[in-house]
Amino acid sequence: MASELNDLRRPPAAGDDRRDDQPEEEAAGARDQSSLSTVRNAARLLAAFAPGERDLGVTDLARRLDLPKSSVHRLLTALVSAGLVERAERHGHYRLGVRLYELGEMAPSRAELHGVSLGALDELHARTGEMAHVAVLDGRDVVAVERRETPGLLKLATRLGHRHPAHATSAGKVLLAYLPLPQRAAILTGDDLEAPTPHSISDRGRLEEELAKVRSRGWAESRHELEVGLVSVASPIRDVRGRVVAAVGVAGPASRLTRDVVRRLAYETTRTGLAVSAGLGYRAHDAASRPRQG
Amino acid sequence: MASELNDLRRPPAAGDDRRDDQPEEEAAGARDQSSLSTVRNAARLLAAFAPGERDLGVTDLARRLDLPKSSVHRLLTALVSAGLVERAERHGHYRLGVRLYELGEMAPSRAELHGVSLGALDELHARTGEMAHVAVLDGRDVVAVERRETPGLLKLATRLGHRHPAHATSAGKVLLAYLPLPQRAAILTGDDLEAPTPHSISDRGRLEEELAKVRSRGWAESRHELEVGLVSVASPIRDVRGRVVAAVGVAGPASRLTRDVVRRLAYETTRTGLAVSAGLGYRAHDAASRPRQG
DNA sequence: CCCTGTCGTTCCGTCCGCCGGAACGGAAGG
DNA sequence: CCTTCCGTTCCGGCGGACGGAACGACAGGG
The missing domain is CATH 3.30.450.40 (GAF domain)
Incomplete structure (x- = not known):
């Protein structure tokens, strides 16, 4: 339940100065916090495989990402059909796909x-x-x-x-x-x-x-x-x-x-x-x- | 030398969104057609860089993917904050990120x-x-x-x-x-x-x-x-x-x-x-x- | 230099597609 | 066999994405 619900848009004060030339806070270190939660979660899911975890299951991933099982499963289905993730031979397990390697080379x-x-x-x-x-x-x-x-x-x-x-x-x-x-x-x-x-x-x-x-x-x-x-x-x-x-x-x-x-x-x-x-x-x-x- | 991993074909086809009661489709090499359109479009976006296109702009990508500019821009923002895409030095241009390479190696x-x-x-x-x-x-x-x-x-x-x-x-x-x-x-x-x-x-x-x-x-x-x-x-x-x-x-x-x-x-x-x-x-x-x- | 075409970025109302709890079914293990 | 765990499916409600349009920033030619 990550909720940054306090993104209150403050109506501009009298001066109406909203154009600061330094929108840069992120540079590199800061991750997520953007909108498009689906994309963010998809990326987090891919990153979950990084530490060398070859094959992971839905429940396991759900625990690591703190997401509902059904959401993880939906994400995996989408990522599989995009080729970024593959189904492992073990029933119900998943791994990173070749296409991801292919993109990385590019x-x-x-x-x-x-x-x-x-x-x-x-x-x-x-x-x-x-x-x-x-x-x-x-x-x-x-x-x-x-x-x-x-x-x-x-x-x-x-x-x-x-x-x-x-x-x-x-x-x-x-x-x-x-x-x-x-x-x-x-x-x-x-x-x-x-x-x-x-x-x-x-x-x-x-x-x-x-x-x-x-x-x-x-x-x-x-x-x-x-x-x-x-x-x-x-x-x-x-x-x-x-x-x-x-x-x-x-x-x-x-x-x-x-x-x-x-x-x-x-x-x-x-x-x-x-x-x-x-x-x-x-x-x-x-x-x-x-x-x-x- | 055009499309090699561009078999993420079929853009969402503007007015052709039909609710078919036949979820039954074939298996195996089937790509896309799943739900989670955001993930699918994100993957198509990444694939657009594949043919060797280094830096691409929003309008160009929008044309290739047949998506509204604002949607492409939103996707790019999310992908950047996920590290899968980086901003190029040329103002308003984007390229694939190092993290993508990193994932590919995994x-x-x-x-x-x-x-x-x-x-x-x-x-x-x-x-x-x-x-x-x-x-x-x-x-x-x-x-x-x-x-x-x-x-x-x-x-x-x-x-x-x-x-x-x-x-x-x-x-x-x-x-x-x-x-x-x-x-x-x-x-x-x-x-x-x-x-x-x-x-x-x-x-x-x-x-x-x-x-x-x-x-x-x-x-x-x-x-x-x-x-x-x-x-x-x-x-x-x-x-x-x-x-x-x-x-x-x-x-x-x-x-x-x-x-x-x-x-x-x-x-x-x-x-x-x-x-x-x-x-x-x-x-x-x-x-x-x-x-x-x- | 200004003007203009182009492109990136932001805004906002509408509505649709995702969210997630819960139920189902299949696989493993005792 | 029963039990348990896990992957998969279903569905209603609602939050967040969609995309047209306006804005702002460049670049290039007149």
Whole structure:
């Protein structure tokens, strides 16, 4: 029974000034609260499968979403006929559909980078021997859209499409650092910064200092900030207009990625970032047009 | 290059809203026609971005979907707040969101195969030198969920997530061949088989013969059937219960993939298929339990 | 620069299609 | 077998979506 029934429309006061130029409160963090409750619930239903739940039943979903069974069943029927959800072989169970995967591949943040980053990522992977990846920002999280596994034994357990708090990863720091200040402020608003480890940056002031450092040297590092023992380095990827749209980086165990190794890796990721940016149409020599941010 | 996943056809048809007392309809591949028009329209809206349209505006979408502008705008607002759609930088334009990509990665047909097929696919790619891929069935189409590009110059232009008619590809033949007869009948019902080239199989009887051949030798071939000059070979991937859930194959130019090369490639794909199946828990020596189908 | 066509966005009254409680039927398990 | 749980269907009442129309913001050509 989510009721935001207090959306009282206040008749405009004498001044009749209803046109504030900042309708922006949502930016990225805020979800739902819009109208079209059916669409909202459909999206919530899809998201319920995200934590890795393969097959779910009606009653189970109804409990998680706090919706009546019949409503969940109606939603599922509609989503099945739209192809976004499929019936599992187990009677009365459902799972995400192939069409959803198909649509996801079409998301520009993925599709654009896919083509141009393939070769460069392979090369980065070959030259460094560490897990290489390309990531984009979504809200205050960073999502990997492309990756190469390390050939060795020590693999990272994360999967493509999984998300991590941006401020605790090197790629996330890059993406935050080059985000225009108002957007960054909108994203980092609200509750405190999550601290996955004791080494994570949880203070907003310190984060801004760190981001300034990232901007000044052009790459970011994360030591033990997402997980103890994990180190990563990342550099920006720019589109044709110079905007930072993604980050490319490598990650590996702290035992291999010592301070001076990191410096070499930073060189490699920056090189790769420039190559991919060039593939997107960015001309690096246009240094004058390098956008000022922060 | 127009509509591939645009079989969400039939806009609500303006004045044609008739209350039929026959809720009885066929099953299987039926799309739409359910209630929850809001969800259906939301899905159609998402699908409108599929043909590679990056950014679309309200009026444009309204035209394509044959919906009022205000309704499209309302849908977009809801989808944006759900994260499935994002606002593009161009004022008033929209694009598919990262969350959609994220959900797509969670689709079981993708997620399961991803982990176990990585190594095997790499090896297949290395041993054959041709483009290697893993595909699943969706309706009467086959969708690639994993792939390795050929290192050479002659690359295939298709992208991950794109779909092709199943009966015209080797992977699709494999998937159709091992589909239980009732399901296959349900899928292949209705209008005729598409024939992308003059070599395509368009007759249902001939297709059944071909599928029987596929079952008897355990692999499938497609020569010029999807595109003239393109040849592919594929073998099944089975899950722990022995059901064929995907196909693994290689594709390349007919000039390289001569008859006897194909025989060697069939050996390789079969070998890879068995390896991946083993990763999914399938025990090949359980030959007795090899399901009888067709 | 202004004018104009175009498109995104907002508004609002009407009415229809969704909501959800409750009953039905089928599957699993003791 | 009985019991229990769950997926599916049904239906009346009402809340929220629909969509035409007006508004406001751009962009481009005269």
